[in-house]
Amino acid sequence: CKWEMYLSSDYKTLTIIAFNNYYNSNSTGIFTFNVENAPTIELEDFKIISGKYVTSRMVNGELLLFTSYRVNRRFNKANPVSYMPFYIQNGKESLAENVYFPNAVSSPSYLMVTRLDALGLTVKESAAYLSYGDNVYVSENNIYITRTTQLSHSGKEIIVEKDIYLDGSDRWEKAPHRTDIAVIG
Numbered sequence: 001c002k003w004e005m006y007l008s009s010d011y012k013t014l015t016i017i018a019f020n021n022y023y024n025s026n027s028t029g030i031f032t033f034n035v036e037n038a039p040t041i042e043l044e045d046f047k048i049i050s051g052k053y054v055t056s057r058m059v060n061g062e063l064l065l066f067t068s069y070r071v072n073r074r075f076n077k078a079n080p081v082s083y084m085p086f087y088i089q090n091g092k093e094s095l096a097e098n099v100y101f102p103n104a105v106s107s108p109s110y111l112m113v114t115r116l117d118a119l120g121l122t123v124k125e126s127a128a129y130l131s132y133g134d135n136v137y138v139s140e141n142n143i144y145i146t147r148t149t150q151l152s153h154s155g156k157e158i159i160v161e162k163d164i165y166l167d168g169s170d171r172w173e174k175a176p177h178r179t180d181i182a183v184i185g
Contacts, residue, residue: 003017006058007035011035011036013033015030015032015033015063016030016031016032017029017056019052026070027050028048028052028053029048030065030116031045032121047088047089048088049112050069050081050085050087050112051068051069052067052068053065054067054068054136055136057138058118061118064115064116064143065114066114066133068110069112080095084096085112085128089122094123096110098126099127100127100128100130104149106131109130109131110133111133113126113127113128113184127184129147132145132147132182133145133146141185144182144184146180147182148177148178148180
């Protein structure tokens, strides 16, 4: 289980972010507890964000949550929640509001960035970046995310997953890798 927690500045609310890797789960839970009357602790809210927990940051009263959502090969075309990043708030599933696609896909995963109000944990905004998620860095004003691609001998990007070429060929010699960095304001 990978997890992280934040205590509010007034010491009344504890937020726990947890990803449990049992049963091939592909979601991260966010729990908020009222700890004002400890040792009595009360669950205030619970949300689910699709994808495995990557990292989180508390910035200016907002929680930025980063998850990696991998598309299952047996997705249901009629159900976008089976192949697009989503979150569950108040029992309702919502797809990421903004989805970005690179010119060439290098991975069947999305990096989902979810911005939540730190106190009520209301989802303010979510965005998903296909093929991104190798590394995440958060500065005061920007988020930097990366993705790795591999070039063929002709200089054209190819789709690579664990050194198996998804275009069906295995003829390529080891080609140079390239790291793309995207900046999110």
